[in-house]
Amino acid sequence: MSVLIICPGKDAKKWVEALKDLEPRINLSVYPEVQEPENINYAISWKHPRGIFKKYPNLRVIASMGAGVDHITSDPEIPENISITRIIDEQLCKDMSSFVLSLVMNKVRNISLHHSARSWEPLMYNQVEEEQIGIMGLGTLGEAVAIKLLANDFKVSGWSKSKKHIEGVQSYNGERGLSEFLKRTTLLVCLLPLTSETENILNKELFEQLPKGAYIINVARGEHLVEHDLLEMIDKKQLSGASLDVFRNEPLPQEHPFWKHPRINITPHIASVTDPKKVIGQIFENYKRMLENLPLKNLIELRKGY
């Protein structure tokens, strides 16, 4: 029985330390140094090399190091019988909701625009109550963001695959629900899981259904956004701008037009970052559950992608 930590390009040391703190005797390998692949039955993973999991014939569980699992589910070679888990963590919810709140307030009170204008010319702004925030994706993080925005006097609605019941939040779902939802949304926050259905969902056709001057916040995945559609819609003033924390290519290449765009705010994928020490408890608990053949917590469905 052995645990594999696999996160090329990321510092594995913090994960090793956190796990060893909990269980000093644990049998651990860090990719690519795996002596006995047949002993690996539990992998803690972030952006593994495609197809690699086939090399571990006794692998039973892949635990994502983060809230997102698209880095796992997008690999067509993941064996069907493997369980996949994600992180659900209060701190991630707090970080995400305060981050989105600050982006929303920045937009509403034109803070970035004032900073870059360097002039004593006040810009007009809407009252908080006049904005209608629309959250796409009402999972754990989406719900936390909705609650935070409601507590700060915003009107909040949400769109998700199935209808959700969150007090104070108007919930929309499905194709028809999407148009209704978009029609009233002045500030759109994307927190959808990345699946084949949601890839490229932030596109021209969707932007055209928003009221003129709407604003986009993407804190989900870069692949949700059709980048040239965003630029076109901002140029045509259908959108007033965007705050983006996630990109198709990260780090965002220096020559990318987003960097220089006066209406696009960029942050380097910092909305909510997993702290290994905080989440290792739930990862280790699932490891023990696997050994005892108990149901795992925070499971996702490979086929659904979330």
Ligand code: GLV
């Ligand atoms: C970060 O993007 C995560 O999925 O945890």
